Amino acid sequence: MWTAILLACVGCYALKLAGLSLPARVLAHPVVERVADLIPVALLAALVAVQVWSTGPDLEVDARTAGLAFAVVALLLRAPFLVVVIGAAAVAALVRAL
Amino acid sequence: MTDERSGIVRDGLAVGLATGLYGVSFGAIGVASGLSVLQTCVLSLLMFTGASQFAFVGVVAAGGAPVSGAATALLLGTRNTLYGLRMAPLLGWRGWRRAAAAHVLIDESTAMSVNRGTRAEARLGFASTGLSVFVLWNLATAIGAVGGQILGDPRTYGLDAAVGAAFLALLWPRLDVRSNQVVGLVAAAVALVLVPLTAAGWPVLAAGGVALLAGVLTRGTTDPTEVPGPGDVAGGHH
Numbered sequence: 001m002w003t004a005i006l007l008a009c010v011g012c013y014a015l016k017l018a019g020l021s022l023p024a025r026v027l028a029h030p031v032v033e034r035v036a037d038l039i040p041v042a043l044l045a046a047l048v049a050v051q052v053w054s055t056g057p058d059l060e061v062d063a064r065t066a067g068l069a070f071a072v073v074a075l076l077l078r079a080p081f082l083v084v085v086i087g088a089a090a091v092a093a094l095v096r097a098l
Numbered sequence: 099m100t101d102e103r104s105g106i107v108r109d110g111l112a113v114g115l116a117t118g119l120y121g122v123s124f125g126a127i128g129v130a131s132g133l134s135v136l137q138t139c140v141l142s143l144l145m146f147t148g149a150s151q152f153a154f155v156g157v158v159a160a161g162g163a164p165v166s167g168a169a170t171a172l173l174l175g176t177r178n179t180l181y182g183l184r185m186a187p188l189l190g191w192r193g194w195r196r197a198a199a200a201h202v203l204i205d206e207s208t209a210m211s212v213n214r215g216t217r218a219e220a221r222l223g224f225a226s227t228g229l230s231v232f233v234l235w236n237l238a239t240a241i242g243a244v245g246g247q248i249l250g251d252p253r254t255y256g257l258d259a260a261v262g263a264a265f266l267a268l269l270w271p272r273l274d275v276r277s278n279q280v281v282g283l284v285a286a287a288v289a290l291v292l293v294p295l296t297a298a299g300w301p302v303l304a305a306g307g308v309a310l311l312a313g314v315l316t317r318g319t320t321d322p323t324e325v326p327g328p329g330d331v332a333g334g335h336h
Contacts, residue, residue: 001137001158001164002137003164004154004167004168005140005154005164005168006140006144007168008150008154008167008171009140009141009144010144011171011175012146012147012150012172013144013145013200015172015175015176015178016175016182016200016201017182018179019181019183019185019186019200019203020182020185020191020196020199020200021196024183024187031314032313033180034313034316035310035314036176036177036179036180037177038278038281038312039173039174039176039177039306039309039310040177041269041278041281041309042281042282042285042305042306042308042312043153043170043285043302043305043306044149044174044269044272045281045285045289046285046288046289046305047170047262047302048262048266048269048286050290050293050301051156051159051258051265053290053293054290054293054301056160056161056298057294059293063256063259064259064262066259068259068263071262071263071266071267072266075267075270081120081264081267082120082123084264084266084267085120085260085263085264087263088260088263089256089263090256091256091259092256092260093256094256096253096254
């Protein structure tokens with residue numbers, strides 16, 4: 001675990017430093033720019049899906065879905081990050097407790 | 099200090115406070131994912147880029163190999179490279195200043211300095227936001243991690259649901275473009291299909307392939323790379 005943590009930390013720093021150090025034309029290709037722009041979208045969407053609807057190798061709909069539904073409503077209402085996250089947890093905990 | 103400059107610093111501190119606070123949720127989720135308090139705090143100190151940190155602990159929590167958590171974190175970290183390319187000519191720092199600036203090169207510090215009129219203001223916005231987020235994010239992580247450990251089973255408090263909500267909140271500002279909504283939906287579907295078929299960690303990495311494919315296939319459409327503006331940041335002026 002420690003090896004993966006430290007590797008990822010060093011790598012993330014290197015990515016930041018590279019941005020400040022490389023000449024701007026390195027990533028000037030439009031396809032590269034678009035892919036780099038889409039990667040966070042795709043990864044974050046996949047992370048939402050996997051976190052909410054999977055348990056190990058199984059797909060599962062449980063209290064987490066209620067938490068996500070709360071998050072969607074809160075985000076539509078422009079609630080701050082902390083309200084979204086804590087509210088989602090509270091809703092899921094409530095559904096489990098019922 | 100002029101009004102203009104103290105205003106920039108005040109905005110930076112406000113963003114630092116708002117962003118830093120949700121370090122509490124990262125700390126709690128980190129220990130809930132099976133990391134130690136120290137490992138969780140090291141991620142905030144050394145990785146210091148929220149989405150990558152959440153991704154790392156998210157993949158580990160789902161049972162993925164730490165190395166696939168690291169790969170996902172790195173893929174998400176590539177957007178900081180783009181911010182850096184944009185910020186380098188604005189900041190104009192060299193040597194140790196550039197090395198230090200790189201560590202606090204994140205969504206928030208970029209957003210709070212990219213639209214400034216002069217180099218001095220850009221530097222001030224970048225440094226005040228970057229430093230205040232760094233200090234508060236790390237303090238909050240430690241509080242959340244220790245608190246999370248005391249609380250015990252994270253499922254009782256719905257902390258497992260908080261992870262999905264955190265990712266959705268990070269994704270939300272990027273969903274204002276139709277093409278991004280489509281990519282997000284396809285990526286989520288691909289990941290879910292792969293969950294029963296592959297080892298944990300791979301479904302999310304495969305979603306990165308969706309981004310690659312979509313970027314190549316949409317060649318020719320004009321969609322300039324977006325850098326976050328002040329309105330995209332918690333606590334920023336709307």
